[in-house]
Amino acid sequence: AESMSHVPMSGFFFQPEPDLTQEDPDMYVSMGITAENVAEEYGVSREEQDRFALQSHERAVDAIDSGRFDEETFALDVEETLMDRGSNGRAKPETIRQSVNTDEGPRRDTSMEALSQLPSVFKKDGTVTPGNASQRSDGGAATVVMSEERVNELGVEPMARLRGFALHGVAPEVMGIGPIGAIEKVLGQTGLSKDDIGLVELNEAFAAQALAVIRETGFDEEIVNVNGGAIALGHPLGCTGAKLAATLLHEMRRRDVRYGICTMCVGGGMGAAGVIENLDA
Template identity: 35%
Template sequence: MNRAVIVKAKRTPVGKVNGLLKNFGPHELAAPIIKNIADGLDENINDVILGNVVGPGGNIARLSALEAGLPLTVPGLTLDRQCSAGLESIRMASFLIQGGAGICYIAGGTESASTSPYPSRARFSPDRIGDPDMGLAAEYVAEKYKVSRESQDKYARMSYERSWNAHQQEIFTEEIVPISEYQVDEELLKLRKMDALLKRAKPVFKKGGTVTAANSCGIHDGAAAVLVMEEEAARKHGLTPILRFADSEVSGVHPYYPGIAPVPAIKAILKRNDLTIEDIDLIEINEAFSSKIAACANELSIPYEKLNVNGGALTIGHPYGASGAIMITRLFYEVQRRKSAKYALAAIGSGGGIGVAVLFEAV
């Protein structure tokens, strides 16, 4: 079987909805990333696969590829698995390489909540099952898995400190391709007083609940993508494999509890590969809500020391379809900083109760 490896990874700075990146459509966010990653390999790219959730519709991947100046022969595929769309695109590209369909793919996601033409979210589930908004679903996860407000706030504070410290150390700099004059995540332009914010924040989605604006992510714009290649082809082009695709799993849970959906997916991967959480050196689980992270960490016995080590969406933001690719970009660079790392894993829980998890070996 052919082996799929990631050899390049980049993202845009992440902007607040109606913030710094408000005038850029999803293809305009994705195009600079694609152009950067494709440099010198334009004629070898088999396809561009991008996740997108909030529109405007059409084949945004094809539009982005053309905007980036790729050859007309590079087609483009846009997919929607809600918040896990960017991760699914990388998973799909890896499978296409394993199956011999091609040797070189750009995969990731792009999202512009600011320019979305949709006034409300799409339906996740039929009424007979229940179709809660993600915030209310985060409350359901907190209730079912006994995640307190205190533990959610504690995680949100830690995540913010990690993100801010990474920003101060310029760890994010190598990840980012500037958009116009913007090259820093908008949420990191000013230091927050997290203790005060967490203390005064009120429950947003349910009276007497535990999920607040301070322990939840915001709505954001951004894009990210990676270059996935067949390993021998990558080496022949003088490129260094960093992450090797090892395995993946998709799981389904009740739409009331999307935040816990990564758990069965991760368990399946670990069992199939005869691994335990102790064997995984770096883990990224999308920080849509603190309740989700705390519940997943508790259920899987994940120590926070190896989970989202540079913070995540709670601080820099969650541009839906791009977040999975941002997580992989984070792992791509962190694995290089940690020479002893052997395994890295990324997972997301999505609207409708879908969990996607992908396991990589550090090369």
């Protein structure tokens, strides 16, 4: 679980570890700047990033309207206390109760025109904007992973098998390309090829990063983040792996896909990738 609204990233309250700052200052490079670096190094244009962002929103909205997230999500009843200042100037608490059953991030009304008007925010004359970067969100996800021995002992029916998992390190200033090496490693580890993979869930931290990974790995964009990604749905960091795995597995079962990959970049210069096998395919 991750609550980026209550426990946000460092933002303007930046407190780096002194020794690490001396030894490797690039460890603290802004995530937005890493996306700018990737866009420049891999030739990802502003228009391409905006197009990818629009696609993320369109796919997410379609998935919500079609009920494709219903199997993997459930509603939460929440309370929010607001301070209402009355006519006498005194503030009094007001509690609002509501049921949250749909992701708030996807924008139905966005367009290429709207996205193109947003300014770059990390670099003068850059290409990374609030529209083609992932959202800071609250969220949670859960998966249950156990050994085959434990499965047999409990008599439960597994949905899938984790065929392999790999990590890969890259330079911190281009941390977004970490999945490229991780995917190569996990395919080698499992004896599979790119052509064996029917679906991919990629964390979509930035459109520039996602497009660079898709191009370098050679996956068809049509099988990547088919229900939208973090640009539309949000990117609560701590639940990324579990969320990607849950979304991937449910879509694999819908499409009768045997093998899928979930993969992500990690701030600081790491990539992770796992191959999931659908046992019903």
